[in-house]
Amino acid sequence: MKDLISLHDLTSEEVKSLLQLGIKLKAELKAGKEHHILKGKTLGMIFTKSSTRTRVSFEVGMTQLGGYPLFLSSNDIQLGRGESIYDTAKVLERMLDGIMIRTYAHQDVLDLAEYANIPVINALTDLLHPCQVLADLMTAYEHKGRLEGLKLAYIGDGNNMAHSLMYGCAKAGMDCAIAAPEGYQCDSGVVENAKDDFKKSGRELIITSDPVEAIKNADIVYTDTWVSMGQESEKEERQKLFMPYQVNGELFKHADSEAIFMHCLPAYRGYEVTEDVIDGEHSVIFDEAENRLHAQKAVMATLMG
Ligand code: CP
Numbered sequence: 298m299k300d301l302i303s304l305h306d307l308t309s310e311e312v313k314s315l316l317q318l319g320i321k322l323k324a325e326l327k328a329g330k331e332h333h334i335l336k337g338k339t340l341g342m343i344f345t346k347s348s349t350r351t352r353v354s355f356e357v358g359m360t361q362l363g364g365y366p367l368f369l370s371s372n373d374i375q376l377g378r379g380e381s382i383y384d385t386a387k388v389l390e391r392m393l394d395g396i397m398i399r400t401y402a403h404q405d406v407l408d409l410a411e412y413a414n415i416p417v418i419n420a421l422t423d424l425l426h427p428c429q430v431l432a433d434l435m436t437a438y439e440h441k442g443r444l445e446g447l448k449l450a451y452i453g454d455g456n457n458m459a460h461s462l463m464y465g466c467a468k469a470g471m472d473c474a475i476a477a478p479e480g481y482q483c484d485s486g487v488v489e490n491a492k493d494d495f496k497k498s499g500r501e502l503i504i505t506s507d508p509v510e511a512i513k514n515a516d517i518v519y520t521d522t523w524v525s526m527g528q529e530s531e532k533e534e535r536q537k538l539f540m541p542y543q544v545n546g547e548l549f550k551h552a553d554s555e556a557i558f559m560h561c562l563p564a565y566r567g568y569e570v571t572e573d574v575i576d577g578e579h580s581v582i583f584d585e586a587e588n589r590l591h592a593q594k595a596v597m598a599t600l601m602g
């Protein structure tokens with residue numbers, strides 16, 4: 298593993314060992330154990346989109362491992378004024394030990410990883426959000442005691458979260474059902490890749506436009522915003538069209554009676570999820586948010602340690 302661009306690129310064993318390391322680092326942090334795994338190392342953090350969880354968890358995680366996080370907003374660096382990805386990669390590899398990037402075009406992250414001879418971590422593109430799914434799998438494991446054989450149902454937009462969840466479920470030996478409206482379903486290339494992964498794992502992938510079919514007997518119910526970063530101009534249209542995909546108490550009843558509710562956050566109550574579900578007893582959203590820190594420490598320790 299040189300980079301973390303997509304969970305599709307990792308073996309099941311690599312995913313499992315990242316999760317195990319995340320769990321270990323979490324326990325050690327709670328026990329007060331200090332780490333110097335990344336002493337003297339610097340992570341550049343390029344953001345061309347907003348962030349709360351990703352920025353804070355990478356900065357704090359890097360600091361906890363003894364390294365230094367350097368926040369690079371695209372408003373302030375020359376990349377934002379048109380300097381090429383190639384030149385940026387070649388300059389940054391001379392000074393940094395790793396690069397984390399959150400941006401729009403997935404190809405920009407692939408290019409950065411190709412040109413930079415240091416690890417590159419995908420912290421969200423329009424296509425994928427692998428770091429979030431590592432934290433999600435870790436959270437599901439903590440609550441359910443296993444991953445193998447669980448069913449995750451994702452209800453909503455066939456977006457970056459849906460894509461990375463499909464990949465993550467396949468690698469973790471889970472079943473996955475995605476319910477999205479016609480016209481807003483997952484990227485066909487990602488679905489084809491995911492189908493290959495599910496064939497290897499022997500688990501089931503369901504792609505449907507029926508939320509009730511997807512959520513039936515699910516152990517984990519997941520949703521995400523209907524309006525991702527960059528889609529603000531489609532907000533009103535999307536909010537109307539996605540209403541039948543709202544995760545509310547009525548829909549949640551079709552899941553397993555001990556199902557957990559997950560959301561990558563930020564959440565918009567009254568749209569993709571209602572208060573009774575997201576603030577109810579089945580919700581584990583803040584464990585997920587915390588686990589961004591521990592899961593990404595595992596990623597950084599593995600790639601940069
Ligand atoms: N879930 C997530 O990536 O949150 P941020 O956009 O706040 O980083």
Ligand code: NVA
Binds near residue numbers: 524
């Ligand atoms: N799908 C959302 C995820 C935010 C963490 C977006 O891309 O904006």
